[in-house]
Amino acid sequence: MGEFSGQVALITGAASGIGLFIAHKLLAEGARVGLLDFNESALQKAFESYGSKALLIGIDVTNEKLVNQSVIQVNTQFGQIDCLINCAGITGITNTQSHDVSSENLHKVFEVNFMSSFYTSKAVLPLMLARNYGRILHIASIAGKEGNAGMLAYSASKAAVICMAKVQGKEYAERGITVNALAPAVIQTPLVDAMPEVQVKYMTDKIPMKRCGTLDEVANLAAYIVSPKNSFTTGFTFDLSGGRATY
Ligand SMILES: NC(=O)c1ccc[n+]([C@@H]2O[C@H](COP(=O)([O-])OP(=O)(O)OC[C@H]3O[C@@H](n4cnc5c(N)ncnc54)[C@H](O)[C@@H]3O)[C@@H](O)[C@H]2O)c1
Known part of the structure; x- marks a missing residue:
């Protein structure tokens, strides 16, 4: 019996890097998972061996309608959603x-x-409120606390x-739902590999x-936060x- 036996987690950006590791960690601990990423073939390659424990959904998470449909799909298949972990992210131009910086x-x-992250949390919160239980984790970044020069778009979006x-x-503090963020510094993933060396x-x-x-360090802390x-x-x-951040 793993720590997440009987629990269901929805994870975005699960086809690569941090989301992929967190998904493997929660599956290993007994969770059933709904995994969202627009790289559907990578999702399938990484998770098809889990069979019905992993519902793989290839969508662009910036499409609110598709996010809403996906949340319904996961809730219908598994009967509940206990945890939401938002990992989908991009740096944009750095x-x-x-x-x-271009406005676009x-x-x-x-x-x-x-x-x-707003769309997914808005969609899962009514389900969590109905059960008086939920754990939401938004993956932010140290850039959102400190502001990295050369990374206005990324830093400001993570501050948000x-x-x-x-x-x-604060809004859901009395309803059994915790909502937290996690601010990693640099974790070697494809997101970092794609950035200019100087940055x-x-x-x-x-x-x-x-x-x-390391990805294990992220997954271990994330698993605690949503437990x-x-x-x-x-x-x-x-x-x-x-x-780097001591506050
Ligand atoms: N790697 C780091 O050093 C680091 C540090 C701090 C914060 N973060 C944050 O952690 C999160 C994960 O980063 P990572 O390093 O694992 O990146 P990654 O590039 O390895 O993975 C990101 C995943 O998100 C998916 N994705 C991106 N845009 C999407 C969209 N519109 N719809 C659906 N899926 C989408 C990608 O397909 C990819 O699978 C991001 O939010 C990132 O900002 C990363």
Whole structure:
């Protein structure tokens, strides 16, 4: 019997990196999962061996209508949704100062990083309220706490995510639902691989432990945050930055 036996988790961005690791961790701990990502073939490759325990849904999470339909689909198949973990995210264009940032890029990054997390949480909250239980985790970033130079769109969108966790944490605090964020520094994933080397060096140089975080470290902390054990912490942004943020 794993820690998540009998529980159902909805995870976005599960086809790669952090979302993929968290999904494997919760499945290993007994959860059934609904996994959303627009890379459907990667979802299938990674999770088809779990059979009916993993419902794989290939959608763009910036499409509110499709998000709503997916939440209904997961709830219908599994009967409940205990945890929501928002991992889908993009950096957009980086290594660019604010006077050169395109409005189009800024809008796009906000759509994926902030609006999609709003859509999924808005859709699952009524289900959680009906059961007086829920755990929501928004994956933010250290960039949202500190503001990384060259990353206006990404940093500001993650600050918005952190603030959404603060607001939602307070709103549902008396209803058995916790809403938290997690702010990693650098974790080596395809998202980081795609960034300019100079931007990655800027971020890793700031980590006192002088190394990147591992996917296991993210998945272990995320699993705690969405577990029943995490019952007295809400609206909080957990740190995972190797000592960069001490607040
Ligand atoms: N890797 C890091 O160093 C790091 C640090 C801090 C925060 N984060 C955050 O963690 C989260 C996961 O990042 P990662 O490093 O695992 O990235 P990743 O690129 O490995 O994975 C992101 C996943 O999101 C999916 N995705 C992106 N846009 C989508 C959309 N519109 N609809 C559906 N799916 C979409 C991608 O297909 C991909 O599978 C992101 O929110 C990222 O900002 C990452």
